[in-house]
Amino acid sequence: MGTIRTVRGDIDASTLRAVNTHEHLFQVSPLLPADELTDLERSRSEAASLRDSGFASMIDATPIGLGRNPVGLADISGSTGLTIVASTGMHREAHYGDDHPLRQWSVDRRAAAFVRDIVSGMPISDPDGAPAEEVEGEPVRAGIIKTGIGYWSISAFERMTLEAAAIAHAQTGAAIMVHLEHCTAGHEVLDLLSSLGVLPSRVMLAHADRLNDPGHHVELLARGCTLGYDGAARWRDHSDHSLIELTAAVIERGEDRIVLGGDVARSSRYVAYGGMPGLAYLGDRYVPRLRYRLGSDAVERMLTANPRHLLKLIAPTA
Numbered sequence: 001m002g003t004i005r006t007v008r009g010d011i012d013a014s015t016l017r018a019v020n021t022h023e024h025l026f027q028v029s030p031l032l033p034a035d036e037l038t039d040l041e042r043s044r045s046e047a048a049s050l051r052d053s054g055f056a057s058m059i060d061a062t063p064i065g066l067g068r069n070p071v072g073l074a075d076i077s078g079s080t081g082l083t084i085v086a087s088t089g090m091h092r093e094a095h096y097g098d099d100h101p102l103r104q105w106s107v108d109r110r111a112a113a114f115v116r117d118i119v120s121g122m123p124i125s126d127p128d129g130a131p132a133e134e135v136e137g138e139p140v141r142a143g144i145i146k147t148g149i150g151y152w153s154i155s156a157f158e159r160m161t162l163e164a165a166a167i168a169h170a171q172t173g174a175a176i177m178v179h180l181e182h183c184t185a186g187h188e189v190l191d192l193l194s195s196l197g198v199l200p201s202r203v204m205l206a207h208a209d210r211l212n213d214p215g216h217h218v219e220l221l222a223r224g225c226t227l228g229y230d231g232a233a234r235w236r237d238h239s240d241h242s243l244i245e246l247t248a249a250v251i252e253r254g255e256d257r258i259v260l261g262g263d264v265a266r267s268s269r270y271v272a273y274g275g276m277p278g279l280a281y282l283g284d285r286y287v288p289r290l291r292y293r294l295g296s297d298a299v300e301r302m303l304t305a306n307p308r309h310l311l312k313l314i315a316p317t318a
């Protein structure tokens with residue numbers, strides 16, 4: 001039924017299950033000072049807790065230039081048994097400091113790096129380190145293209161990344177994940193990507209649930225995209241109850257192409273780094289409540305069928 005590219009090789013999509021579609025095992029960003037994820041053993045321990053909470057797979061959503069660690073991902077995947085899909089691409093502009101070398105990259109340079117990550121493999125360290133190899137000497141390859149935009153804003157930098165993502169998508173068939181700020185400009189991103197030849201069905205809009213508006217979500221989903229709901233445990237901004245009811249309202253209107261993630265993303269919230277609530281929160285605390293409210297079939301689609309659909313490499317059409 002199709003191929004999914006993981007950090008330890010390609011798998012048949014039918015074998016992928018229970019996917020957390022948004023976490024970070026390694027990440028360094030000037031936007032998250034003193035919250036870096038850089039310790040292999042702590043990240044391994046946190047990944048094991050994610051597995052023990054009921055997830056079999058995850059997307060590591062750290063793109064180029066923000067401390068991603070392909071060798072570390074392959075190592076953790078091997079030791080924990082978690083299936084991990086890594087990201088190429090570039091985040092929204094604010095994550096890159098004023099003197100970050102990636103700011104100088106043209107659209108073609110970006111596209112070439114994205115294609116390289118998916119086809120030949122990621123470098124040990126960005127931007128141009130030696131090729132990363134997993135234990136058996138195989139390259140560690142990315143399986144999804146991460147992009148991002150600002151709050152009601154697509155900067156020149158971000159537009160270049162989206163253009164490069166469309167080129168890489170056409171060459172590899174990999175899906176595109178777009179980080180949205182409070183779910184703003186979802187329609188505009190889908191319009192832009194469509195104009196670049198990317199069907200909405202190959203796009204996932206991450207953090208859509210930061211806007212609690214089921215009507216808006218239904219309209220986005222009706223275009224064929226996937227929405228990422230990855231904001232549980234952010235009680236300061238919204239309750240899990242409101243997130244569950246948002247999900248129920250969208251599903252009751254007949255749209256269900258939703259995927260789940262945790263996006264905990266900060267060492268101060270990883271148990272293995274001394275924080276809380278950790279990557280186990282989603283599986284231990286949130287998913288059971290979602291199941292109780294929506295039933296197992298609906299949740300199973302979000303955890304397995306929808307991520308399979310998204311992550312399948314669709315052969316580019318001539």
Ligand SMILES: [Zn+2]
Pocket residue numbers: 022023024061263265
């Ligand atoms: Zn994230």
